[in-house]
Amino acid sequence: MIRLDDIGHWFRSERWLFRHLSMAVVPSEITAILGPNGTGKTTLLRALCGTLAVKEGSVHASEHIGYVPQALNADQAYSAVEMVLLGRSRFLGRFHAPGRRDTDRAHECLAEVGLSAIAEQRYDRLSGGQRQLVLLARALASDCRVLVLDEPASALDLANQGVVLRLIQRLARSRGLSVIFTTHHPDHALGIASNTLLMLRDAQHLYGPAGSVLTDDNLARMYGVPVRRVDVRSGGETVSAIVPLHGLSPAGPAAN
């Protein structure tokens, strides 16, 4: 469980990034954070992880937080299982190296994300999707109760986006993790999040259940682009999607 109490933060220019922000994520719950660039999503994540001290308010985390960064940076020459093993570091003293138990745990976590087959391959030789999953396994290996992910599906193709999101959902349910993730895709929030936080300009924000927060008006206000929520029936299920109305048409920009 992780709770933010009335937090606020600004940088050098004394321009508030967010203020009076309160939020709680209980076990098995998934919260999505959306917002255009520059609204403080990354700063909020750092505050959640505890690597940033907020100027106002407080962050309460009852357990260790597992952080999953974006898998952009591919210059680590360690093997996949070694990367996962790094997640065990918080249990190791300064002069200790991982033991048998740590290695077993690392393999378990790799198996949970379905990557046992590539355990010995070099991290920088894996695909984007695989790297993201390795980083997820790393966070799991730290025996965290809270999972914080930074745009976990943004750099991936459609298929891998689905893989990652389904995995997050499964982990939240089966392990009772509190999950927070940021995304640029409102569809992702609609798909798996119970609550959503919208970061707006001028330190404004909207927080609440995904269904009620992710309205056409709110999203249009946040992104500055009109959108339409569309529900699609597929195989007995209703899938929601957010369609941005950029004014594009196959024949060219709309004449005005």
Next chain:
Amino acid sequence: MRWAALMWFLAAVLLLSVLCATASGRYQVPFAKVFAILAAHLVDVTSTWSPTDKIVVETVRLPRVLMAAVAGVGLALCGAVLQGLFRNPLVGPQTIGASSGAALGGVVAILFFGFGVYVYVGAFAGAALALLAVLAIHRSDSISPVLTLVLAGVVVSAFCAALVGLATYVADPETKLSDIVFWLLGSFGSATWQNLALISICTGVAAAVLFGMRWRINVLSLGDEEARTLGVHPARDRLILLAATCLAISAQVAVSGAIGWVGLIIPNLARMLVGADHRRLLPASALMGAIFLVIADTLARALTAAEIPVGIVTAIVGTPVFAILLRRNAKSRAT
């Protein structure tokens, strides 16, 4: 499995190199006699050698060869740790300015106190200050470009070298100057059992710390932000690691002057063989560094009647290897 086999192999090569080095030199002592002289400490062997043979092997050569090995261990370990800490394979004790700083500190100590214990202290202070200067120029944030670190090292090294030049200008020419100049060139020629003990202790302590923190170096090599999220305090760990590398580098410079290239190329070669995980990289680098410097020193002293400074031998071997590594680095980034 492969790694363990490689370690045993390297250890065997090191032992063989030390034996061959102890049997090489201008003064001819056959290999069998060398072996017998050494073995006589363990088992009863009838004496077939002259007292001078024994002096050459035990007092002139053996401390020197062992010192080269210890220095190789120290420099290679420091290079590996620095490359991991700064996430940059172009970093080494000399490119980060620590060797030049140690040389400057040593020269200042010699000017004021002569050759003695204060050289160690001076070298350590010099290395630490140079390293601080480099860190101040380069913000150790993960966003900074890799190039700034190398450039900062070049600048600090150049500054230290200029000050060393000034110090030699000012030095009392009758007593201190040529000795300083000769010391700066880098040589194991002044090796005795006493200063071997000193450098061994310093390098041993440093190696224990560095090897102990081998996993932490892995974590730190991800960058400060990620390291923090993994439950580690990067600043404190980095300080301990840098202090230990300063200790090893300054002890080596104090005893044998500035020797470059070992700390730069050996870890890169080791990484090609055993991978980037520092649990495997550190021991491999240490052994390979020892072997390299033992061979380099043997060449330096046995090729001609006069002694070639060992730093020249390591440079002659090191620079082309470094050029090749640069090319490979560029190619792998391009793919």
Next chain:
Amino acid sequence: MPVFYSELMFLFRATLVRCDVRMIGRVGVTAIILAIVIGRASAADITDQRGHTIHLDKPAERTVFLPIPAAATYIAIDGTERHIVGMNPYSASAMREGILGKMFPGAAGISTNVVMGGGDANNFTPNVESILAMRPDVVFQWARASTDVIGVLDRAGLAVLGMRAGSQEDFAAYVAMMGEVSGKGERAASLVQRQQDVRSRIETAMADVQAQQRPRVMYLNRAAQMLRVSGKGTYNDFYVRLTGGQNVAADLRAVSTVTIEQILTWNPQVILLGNFDATMPADIYGDPRWQGVDAVKAHRVYRMPLGGYRWDPPSQESALTWIWLAGLLQPERAQEDLRAAMRDWYTFLYGHALTDSEIDGILFAAQNRASAGYERYLAR
């Protein structure tokens, strides 16, 4: 006169071809003495050891010496230090540490700002502006091939005399030059003749020395951090052979750096420590790496004396060097009383009466007394 001159020169060159050292010595030096005497008539034109000629109207009042042994030799010939305005810092240090500074106290005030800094003992690059500021009548410099070292002085418009060292003939030639420059040509000739007399006596005494009776001698120019020896063609090599020894480093060129292993291979029987660093016999005896050397086992390591100048390079006191060394290398054949010879020479050179303690100081009696055979040089 010219005919006589060229016949002498022909004889000189002919003997060179035959490579008979003693013949060259005698003939060459005689030729030079004659040249000095003959040359007195044209004292205003002086030819140096490069073949360049300069013109002096009268004896020089302001002289500058870049080569290290030169200043002390000039003082001995000129009889005073007042005509020297610049000299090498290593010359100054020898005067300070040795007795010349006491005999000629004004020497302490002579400027040493004549070479470019970083004063390595092998650096003779002149500080041209500084020398020009001294307004010298004559500048003495090594006659090396490099124009940086001597040509630059010529181009600056100075009157430059190039010197060579390495053999007794070279020494005699530049002493002759100094005689002409100072107007004390007779004194210069006298100095050369006296040295020649001592040399002849020693050569006679050593005439029957067999090759195997010559001890293996090693001269160490430096022994502290690095080991530097003198090979063939050096002045050290010359007098080691003169006084009945053989130079272990004779195969190497002039000044070479060697390793301890090379020394152990040579295994010298006598070691001479030069005056360019502070190493004393006790340092060698106490060093474990040297224990295998014959010279250490037999306690035949000697610090070379420092008198009016260092006794290891060529100097006005070189005859004393030869007597000193002959007595250590071939004690039965060397009959001269060193202490008496020293008193005699110092009276001639400096007009100074040596005391016993001064002699002990010059001979490094305290540091050398533990070495074999040195009792003969200690005060009775």
